[in-house]
Amino acid sequence: MRLPSKLNPSLFHSLFQDASCPILIFRQLLQANATPNDVTFSLLIKACISSHSFSRASPSATLQAYQIQTHLFKRATDKFLYVNTAIIDFYMKLGFTTHARQLFENMLSKDVVSWNVLICGYSQNELPRDALQLFVHMLRESFRPNQTTIASLLPSCGRREFILQGESIHGFGIKAGLGLDPQLNNALTSMYAKFNDLEASQLLFVEMGEKNVISWNTMIGAYCQNGFPHKAVLCFKEMLKEGLKPSPVTMVNLTSANAVPETVHCYVVKCGLTSDASVVTSLVCLHAKQGLTDMAKLLFKSYSTKDLISITAIISSYSEKGDVESAVECFNQTLLLEIRLDAVALIGVLHGITNPSHFAIGCAFHGYGLKNGLTNDCLVANGLISMYSRFDEIESALSLFFDRSEKPLVTWNSVISGCVQAAKSSDAMELFCQMNTYGQKPDAITIASLLSGCCQLGYLRIGETLHGYILRNNVKVEDFTGTALIDMYSKCGRLDYGEKVFYSINDPCLATWNSIISGYSLYGLEHKAFRCFSKLLEQGLEPDKITFLGVLAACTHGGLVYAGIEYFRSMTEKYGLRPTLQHYACIVGLLGRAGLFEEAMEVIKNMEIRPDSAVWGALLSACCIQREVKLGECLAKNMFLLNYRNGGFYVLMSNLYAIVGRWDDVARVRDMMRDSGDGCSGVSVIEVTPNRDANNNLCPSEVNFFIMRQNL
Template sequence: MKPNLSLIHSLFHDASSALLIFRQLLQSSANPNHLTFSLLIKACLSSSSSFSRGSPTAWLQVNQIQTQLLKRGIDQFLYVNTALIDFYMKLGFTTHARQLFEDLPSADVVSWNVLICGYSQHGHPHDALQLFVHMLRESFRPNQTTIASLLPSCGRRELFLQGRSVHAFGIKAGLGLDPQLSNALTSMYAKCDDLEASQLLFQEMGEKNVISWNTMIGAYGQNGFEDKAVLCFKEMLKEGWQPSPVTMMNLMSANAVPETVHCYIIKCGFTGDASVVTSLVCLYAKQGFTDMAKLLYECYPTKDLISLTGIISSYSEKGEVESAVECFIQTLKLDIKPDAVALISVLHGISDPSHFAIGCAFHGYGLKNGLTNDCLVANGLISFYSRFDEILAALSLFFDRSEKPLITWNSMISGCVQAGKSSDAMELFCQMNMCGQKPDAITIASLLSGCCQLGYLRIGETLHGYILRNNVKVEDFTGTALIDMYTKCGRLDYAEKIFYSINDPCLVTWNSIISGYSLYGLEHKAFGCFSKLQEQGLEPDKITFLGVLAACTHGGLVYAGMEYFRIMRKEYGLMPTLQHYACIVGLLGRAGLFKEAIEIINNMEIRPDSAVWGALLSACWIQQEVKLGECLAKNLFLLNYKNGGFYVSLSNLYAIVGRWDDVARVRDMMRDSGGDGSSGVSVIEVTPLRDINNNLCPSEVYLNTSTWQHLCLC
């Protein structure tokens, strides 16, 4: 009896049906041949979503097929074995696929390609590259498919040189750039941040297909050029190409306007594609349109964890923790098991002390479901406890982990700095070095912030030396942290040198140098930086205006301060915070313009706090306005502001006009309130003690400069 090949062929899109027919064929004593096995494996490959990757069931099915191949001697057919290797790879059984490949009596280029492609798709780039080198040593000639299969492995910065080498090999071997290879190269260069190379390849393509356009749109989106991604999409339409679901998803990953993309999705009839709808929900959520994202999610029958996680994250970013928790509970009601990303999405949004218990409850949920073993969750919990100064709890989580990758060290060091425990952060860094873990830019930036808190200039300089020796890019947050450290540790000249060495400073870096100039009373330099950042097309934010207003206050420039305050509100539509109001009130008060200052306070959109009233009280002391100062102090005390600085300001006000009895009375009031003025701290750097042989004395503590230099000289 001949095997019913036509029946199997008709059902090859349905793996379970094909397997059922195959079992019936065996039960009927038919003898399947190599074509039967070829169609069966093809059926399983075409519907590989029916098998859970790496599951015992999938392993059993593929193992039974291989057993039948061996039993009937079909393993002599190379193309059948190649298909089986591909099946193993797609199910994630890379070790078994490699063993089957090694057992082949003879391989061809297709077999090599299948294995290389499998390694590349499953995140084993080094194995894919090693296999490619081995293929060349075995005198096999790679084809375009080989190169296209290998290039996704090189789509990361650390393998950029290998990717360029593969590209060069393809050119040297005379392999023409067909659309498949050109698309793979375009994608590879984009993932390695070489957008110029991606653009050049795309422009030189003789034949562009939909995949080519999708790749270029995705390349622009990955590199942060959202406007160019949209322009590329419009050009694609002008060329007469119809977008695919992948086009829309790439456009959404480029952070396009969600309403516009939504309309086009409806127009193209992609509303039935679950992946497109999920991407649209996440786009609405990412851009802050949380209610629209939730409405869209509820309107479509497909309920998945990705959409809900996007909505949870959006609520958390807005600080709407209750709504985020409600969505999290909804996943449980739908029998969708939340993963580590969903859990930390809630934790990241908890910043109000009243929500601390919610974070603890989620910690308990993570323990119960084994999610705390995930490095992502552990880091999220460490950051959560550090945010609320629960350093002991964070350290307990940290030291309980047997494996501590760099990201975990960074979370703990950053958490200590944020909680004002910079000395603990320094000690952790010493332990981290002793464990053989090398710091990255994030570690360095966190430690530099700690140096600002402690005034450790020498340690900051040592960290700067480490950056220079290890070629760490002094850009963005690293450069900003260095500038901030040097300005706050008294070396503005070093801060300036670093700032002007950065090719294209971002807004945060500009803000840092503006604040530095303001701190040193160099208001004209601060104003010059403000003008330059505008010339570069950057839009100032609230931090920028806080810096220039502080500069105006230090320089007594009333007109300039009022003008910047007006520009902030009218031209940029920024709502002033209490800090901005404190600056402007202090500026007016110090100039003796108390009427204008009080008018500003009366017209505030938000309720003035102790900083605003304190700025006015300090101005009264400078201008010797005793009556107004007494009135302000009385109101502050009635409002129960227990700030020792207010007592000091009022005491100084009485002292400057010679009312010594009132000075004594205020000092007594301050002592009765439980304090004697604001606590002050002096910081000094201790030079390491050495003996006559220039050796460190045994009593020297680990935080001395010499120890740090030893730890950072690597």
């Protein structure tokens, strides 16, 4: 568009509002020999900020800002206060906080608006300390803050470490008579929600004289942030009763409340919000989060919005289900759309790789991360370490760990947990000692991983030392920490200590109940295990597969056949839980030990999944107890044909023949075991007093123990 050469600058002002590229209109103004004034520059800056081409810290936006500032100096319009304030706002939105502060300091005169722009800019750029310091400086300069000042400052106080400052600013606002402003009340409601003080948020919301859509959106978001999705939905319904029309922000907040996806989608269509990118993205994420991955993918294809957040949610949802093939297919589609996965998307894929058949895919994504520089991200590195540890590739995990120059606590936790998961608990203990030399202090996750390592190695003393560390440092003995302690004491021979830990926990979670039930089962205290199961139900908790595994093990140890059958039937029929191979091994072993071999075989015949060596081994073990040689030989032949020839198989057959005095067969089985190379030595773990050499020095393992004690 070419405009006439002689036009008044005021005619251009209306063009700035709708211009897709305001800087081009400004250039045409100069070419028309028109002289821009202060209003021109003010409108130009606002138009540039709201332009579609504006992107934070983009080269074009940065160039525009420099060009405008140059013309300001050239035309001497920088003497106007509101023009300088506008250019400061522009720089703040670009993220150039230092440059904006320099312009502010060079201003000959300032007003409350210019102070507000800078304070708001610091808040938006996540520089809370700078915003708070500037507010104090503003007061010292005798400027009187207004509602906008306080509302701009409150987002900087939305962190746990700034609770005192936030409450102080609230008090300042009340004292200054600024408490009735809706903008301020909304900001205060949001701030207290971030402090997890929902009671204060509700009180502010109820006392609001005038509630606009922003007020309702803030309260809906507050309920969602604090884990009350049902209250968020009720709040949304109350908003509709008040006759207010939902905005895109309302629908985005509602999707985070885990509402019914179909209902939210229908309402979005009804309100005509399907053209809003943020709403569509939220809908896709809601479906993906609730496991409706195919519907999420269909939504993604149906709308023109194609962003990284949506595709990440879909990929992560497929990975969480274990459908890695579909996740890879979505990844290929992102390449066609020229969308590059970021660290969050890559982590979502890596967490889903749990099947050994998908290990090669995990390695391929590792290569993708290396090519695109994503492995430099700490979370990606941790995800890779966990993946390699999951498949016993501990050397690869350690290589990734030691190659990193920066090792935050989360990375140490990943590699220590990985070593324990790969049954390399001794390496985990050594890494812990190294971790302390780097100045890293353990947290609850570190302690829980080390306690699991103590279970593997039978290190009761180290477990007790870790318990002492928990008590001295007031680490909460709840959830996974308490569960790990109970498990450690149970498996290291001190169930009495495990009981004390359990009863010291005020509100045990399901995992903690499972741990104590398994402990009682391990020691043959089946009646205590059953009582815990009953109390668990009284607490309103619903048992899971691990709960029933502990109870069935208790029935097996106690020989309680009918109780075991009832628990197995309750698991499948009442709670709808699908039995795993471990559950089947327990019930088959229970029936077999009672001599009910026909019933045991019937269970195996009706299994929904193919029996493995544990199931057949449980029946073979029962044959040893009942001296059923003929059935035992049939089972052994079956296991041999299925290639289940491990050391335990040969030992069971050897014991079966020994029980009935068939010593020639015992020798034959032992020769077979020796020839196959599957023989293994039995190991018993006991704790002894510290070993010392001839010079009275501690042995290496004891040195490690005392180093750990010193570090803790």
